[in-house]
Amino acid sequence: MASIASATAAPVLALSPGRVALGRTLRHGGFWVGGGILLVILVAAILAPLLTAHDPTWQDLGKRLVPPVWDARGSWEHPLGTDQLGRDYLARLIYGGRISLLIGFATVLISGAIGTALGIAAGYWGGRVDLLINFVLTIRLTLPVVLVALVVVALAGNSLTILMLVIGLLLWDRFAIVTRSATQQIASREFIVAAQAIGSSTGRILFKEILPNITGPLIVVASVELAHAILLEAALSFLGLGVQPPLFTWGLMIAEAKNQLFFRPWLIAVPGAALVALIFAINLVGDAVRDVTAPEGRA
Amino acid sequence: MNVLEVRGATKTYDVGKTLVGAGRTLHALRGIDLAVRKGETLGLVGESGCGKSTLARLILGIEGPTSGNVTLAGKPVGGYGRLERAKLVQPVFQDPYSSLNPRMRIARIVAAPIEVRGIGTASSRRERVRAVMNAVGLPEHFTEVYPSQLSGGQRQRVAIARALVGEPEILVCDEPTSALDVSVQSQILNLLARLKRELGLTLILISHNLAVVHHLADRVAVMYLGRIVEHGPTEAIFGAPRHPYTAALLASVLSPRPGARLPEMRVGAEFPSPLAPPPGCAFHPRCPCAGEGCATIDPDETRDGPRGYRCHYPLAHA
Numbered sequence: 001m002a003s004i005a006s007a008t009a010a011p012v013l014a015l016s017p018g019r020v021a022l023g024r025t026l027r028h029g030g031f032w033v034g035g036g037i038l039l040v041i042l043v044a045a046i047l048a049p050l051l052t053a054h055d056p057t058w059q060d061l062g063k064r065l066v067p068p069v070w071d072a073r074g075s076w077e078h079p080l081g082t083d084q085l086g087r088d089y090l091a092r093l094i095y096g097g098r099i100s101l102l103i104g105f106a107t108v109l110i111s112g113a114i115g116t117a118l119g120i121a122a123g124y125w126g127g128r129v130d131l132l133i134n135f136v137l138t139i140r141l142t143l144p145v146v147l148v149a150l151v152v153v154a155l156a157g158n159s160l161t162i163l164m165l166v167i168g169l170l171l172w173d174r175f176a177i178v179t180r181s182a183t184q185q186i187a188s189r190e191f192i193v194a195a196q197a198i199g200s201s202t203g204r205i206l207f208k209e210i211l212p213n214i215t216g217p218l219i220v221v222a223s224v225e226l227a228h229a230i231l232l233e234a235a236l237s238f239l240g241l242g243v244q245p246p247l248f249t250w251g252l253m254i255a256e257a258k259n260q261l262f263f264r265p266w267l268i269a270v271p272g273a274a275l276v277a278l279i280f281a282i283n284l285v286g287d288a289v290r291d292v293t294a295p296e297g298r299a
Numbered sequence: 300m301n302v303l304e305v306r307g308a309t310k311t312y313d314v315g316k317t318l319v320g321a322g323r324t325l326h327a328l329r330g331i332d333l334a335v336r337k338g339e340t341l342g343l344v345g346e347s348g349c350g351k352s353t354l355a356r357l358i359l360g361i362e363g364p365t366s367g368n369v370t371l372a373g374k375p376v377g378g379y380g381r382l383e384r385a386k387l388v389q390p391v392f393q394d395p396y397s398s399l400n401p402r403m404r405i406a407r408i409v410a411a412p413i414e415v416r417g418i419g420t421a422s423s424r425r426e427r428v429r430a431v432m433n434a435v436g437l438p439e440h441f442t443e444v445y446p447s448q449l450s451g452g453q454r455q456r457v458a459i460a461r462a463l464v465g466e467p468e469i470l471v472c473d474e475p476t477s478a479l480d481v482s483v484q485s486q487i488l489n490l491l492a493r494l495k496r497e498l499g500l501t502l503i504l505i506s507h508n509l510a511v512v513h514h515l516a517d518r519v520a521v522m523y524l525g526r527i528v529e530h531g532p533t534e535a536i537f538g539a540p541r542h543p544y545t546a547a548l549l550a551s552v553l554s555p556r557p558g559a560r561l562p563e564m565r566v567g568a569e570f571p572s573p574l575a576p577p578p579g580c581a582f583h584p585r586c587p588c589a590g591e592g593c594a595t596i597d598p599d600e601t602r603d604g605p606r607g608y609r610c611h612y613p614l615a616h617a
Contacts, residue, residue, distance in 0.1 A: 016445060017401055190398035194461070197359050198412040199385030212402040 021216065024292045034284025041278055045098045054078075054088035056095040057246055061086050068266050080270055083253075084260065089267070092253060093274060099249045100278070103164055104230040108222055110168025111229075115175020116218065120206055122176070123183025130180075137176055145170050145232065146239075153241045163242055167229050178221045182214040216293025223286025227279045234275055250275045302468055302501050303358065305333035307367035310353050310525075314574070325573050327353040329525040330367070332600075337468070340495060340502040342516030342533065344509060344548065346570055350525040351505045355473045358503060360384045372468070382416050389462035393474035395454035399446040405432075405457055406442035412465040427464060435460045435490060452483035456490065463494065469501045476511060488514060509552055513537055521545045524573060524581040531606025541603070541613040543588045580611065588612045 015023075025031050044051060060082070067074045068081040068089070080089035122133040152166050186192065187210065195209050234251030236242035238258075243249050248256075250271040257267035308331045315322040328350045335341045343351050356362045357369050360376040369376045371387050379387070389412070392398040399408055409428045413419065419427065429439055435456045446454055455475065462470055472491065476484040492515055495502050506512050512519055513533060520530040521544065529542040540546040571577055577584050583593040590612050598609045 016404075017447065190392040190394060191400045193356075193359075193361060194390060194392065194398055194458075195400075195411070196361050196381075197385060197388075197390045198415055198461070198465070199381040200411070200415050201381075204415065209400055213400070 018212075018215070021292050025288055028288040028291060030284045030291075031288035034281040034286075034288065037277055037281035038285060041097055041274075041281070042101065044094050045101050048091075048094045048098060051094055052088065052091040054091040056087060056091040056248070059085045059087055065260075065264055067264070068270075081266060083256065083267060089270060092248065093250075093270060096249050096253055096271065097274065097278075099160070099243060099247060100230050100233060100251070100275075103160070103167070103233045103243075103249070104226050106164045107168040107171060107229040107233075108226045110165065111170070111172040111225060112175050112218070112222055114169070115172030115221075116179045118172070119176040119179025120183045120210060120214075123180040124187050124206060124210065126184075133176070133180075137173060140170070140173050143170070146235065149232075149236055150239075150241055153236075158241060158244055160243055160247060163233065163236070167232055167236075171225055171229060171232070174221050174225060175218075178217050179214055182217050183210055186210050186213045216289065220286050220290045220293065223282050223289065227282040227286075230275070230282075231279060300337055301334045302337045302372055303333070303335040303503070304370040305331050305354075305357070305367070306370070307332060308354075308357060308364040308369055309366045310350075310357060310362070311365045323574050326525050326576055327573060328357070328364070329576070331525075331527055333520065333527065333530075335469075335501060335503065337501055338499050339518065340504060340516045342512035342519040343503065343505045343522060344507060344512050344519060345522035346507065348524075348570060348573060349522045350573075351507075351522055352473055353525075354522075355390070355471050355503070355505055358469075358471055359388055359390050385412060385416065385467070386465060387467055388469040388471060389465065389467040391455070391458050391462050391470060391472040391475050394478045395451055395458050396446075396478070398458050399454055401446055403445070404442065405437075405444055405446070405449075408446070408457060409442075409460045409464055412461060416465065418465075428460075431460045431464045434463070434494070450483075451479050452486060455479060455483075455487050459487075459490065459494070463498070466498075467500075469503065470495075471503045471505070473505045474507070475504070477506070477508060484511075491515065509537075509548060521548065524571060524576055526581065526609070528582065528610070529606070529608040531603075531608075535606055539616040541606070541608045541616075542610045543586050543612075543614060544582050545608075546614055547585075547587075580609070588614070 063078070063082055064084055064086045066078050066082040066086075069076055069079045071081075074081060078088050078090070080093060083089055083092065118133050118136070122130040148170060149166050153162065156162050192205060192209060195205050200209070233242055233249060234254070237249050237251030238255040240255065242251055245252070253271040254268055254275075257264070257271075260267045308328055309326070310328040312325040312327060313322050314325050331350075331354060333341075343354065345351055353362075357364050357376070358371075360369075360379065363377050371379065371384070376384065406425070406428055409431060410424050413424050413427060418424070428442060432439065432441065437453065437456050437460065441449070441453070441457075446457070449457065475491065476487050479487060488511060491502065491504075494500060502515070504512060504515055516533045518531065519533050519536045520527045521536070521542065522528070523544050529536065529540065529545045536545060537549065540549055571581065571584065577594075579592070579594045579596055580586070580589075580598050583589040586593065592611055596611070598611050600607045600609050601613070
């Protein structure tokens with residue numbers, strides 16, 4: 001009898017839905033693989049000065065185009081060799097990742113803020129607000145991203161700030177589309193009417209009632225857009241419209257190496273492989289979050 | 300004193316309106332008159348689509364009437380600020396699976412009405428939440444759980460606790476039991492009855508379940524296609540309905556007697572579309588007693604002591 005009484009009096013397990021989703025994510029294989037790769041790249045970018053003694057911009061013209069360590073002529077002094085100006089390629093890879101990631105995260109912050117604000121507004125108010133925002137969205141979708149970036153960079157010059165702003169101001173469309181439909185679903189639930197009836201301000205309804213309920217799809221879009229932004233920056237840099245020397249990213253490294261494609265393929269293969277690994281990892285993490293937050297969409 | 304008054308309230312919605320097309324007009328409410336005294340329980344009954352829930356939204360001030368007015372404590376609902384209004388009237392919804400934010404702990408859900416109004420300190424609000432949870436029969440340790448961990452009946456108690464925490468005068472219960480298991484329904488109804496008695500609440504009870512209304516309501520209003528077709532004291536309406544629609548509703552109640560056949564409704568035609576309400580008396584296409592004039596002349600309300608009905612050929616009772 002005593003054991004029964006104590007069992008019913010035991011506190012009910014109180015895991016938040018967010019915590020439950022996190023637990024499920026942590027049991028997802030794809031999350032560990034993707035998260036692992038992502039973590040390695042992030043840690044390398046953050047701890048760059050500790051991982052290599054070389055200055056990524058220091059030119060040693062006597063040691064140009066040293067092959068990487070797996071080549072017979074390579075040495076451990078430059079594990080990934082040097083580029084056409086004699087700069088250590090490992091150092092350039094690690095430091096270049098910093099800028100690529102910085103551009104990725106900064107643009108997702110900008111585009112996420114714009115797209116989420118517009119999407120929630122369109123989904124919550126509907127009607128004319130929805131019409132207007134859909135109109136703006138359609139206009140945005142008609143703009144070819146690379147072409148617009150080209151025009152802006154040509155007119156305003158290309159600094160890192162301008163590049164982040166341009167990409168951030170262009171890639172908010174998916175955020176808007178996804179948050180709009182997620183908000184529509186939530187806004188029709190009765191707890192939103194209850195929130196109105198208790199006299200909640202509109203801000204409280206949007207930020208405390210709706211936003212916490214759409215974080216799942218939001219994280220998924222953010223992962224897709226993060227990969228998208230990093231790839232777009234690489235493409236723009238490859239075309240010479242992205243960051244300019246002395247700044248460098250993986251995209252610019254590929255661009256600088258394109259003349260060496262047939263004779264020194266590692267110059268393209270190394271940053272290319274890093275880019276592929278990063279995008280792959282981000283997509284794996286996004287996939288895992290989607291599996292957990294929207295299992296009905298699982299193939 | 301009437302704590303709630305509805306005078307000639309209509310509500311129309313434009314449906315299918317596009318940038319070019321005008322669309323059509325849905326008449327959700329077509330002239331509602333209603334008065335509820337303090338401490339009274341009014342039952343609103345009718346089929347789905349008759350405008351019950353729209354009326355609830357007008358009373359809660361979530362939407363305004365297209366014409367006519369809704370007054371709470373002598374002042375139009377639209378004249379109150381959102382916080383003043385919340386102090387007067389609170390809702391309890393049908394589906395407790397949809398009416399609680401799944402991302403909030405029970406303590407936050409129940410405390411929200413007083414938090415929004417900035418009443419008390421965080422600790423005094425916690426104290427108040429505990430007292431209300433106690434009053435609705437929820438154990439204290441439920442404050443830290445999430446809605447997904449509770450059963451339907453427990454969730455409905457949480458919804459009632461949230462409605463009561465700010466001590467409103469009027470509770471609008473829109474089908475408070477129809478999403479619950481039968482075994483839990485009576486618990487929730489008894490809880491509402493007890494709270495009403497102890498707190499002197501005014502209750503607007505919306506239901507399609509006549510047994511629920513019979514059990515709780517002092518007065519009943521029967522709605523059909525956006526209109527109140529009959530109203531009066533519960534016993535009078537249930538004992539001697541004058542409107543054929545009320546009689547048909549009462550006849551449709553399933554009998555618990557084993558072997559009883561399905562009741563004969565005698566209202567053959569389907570529920571008409573509120574997009575195109577029939578001319579004259581809206582009930583005439585389905586009415587077993589329809590006669591001359593029903594298809595052309597909309598009946599006015601006939602008063603009969605405390606009750607009233609809208610019918611050209613009311614049922615007679617000995």
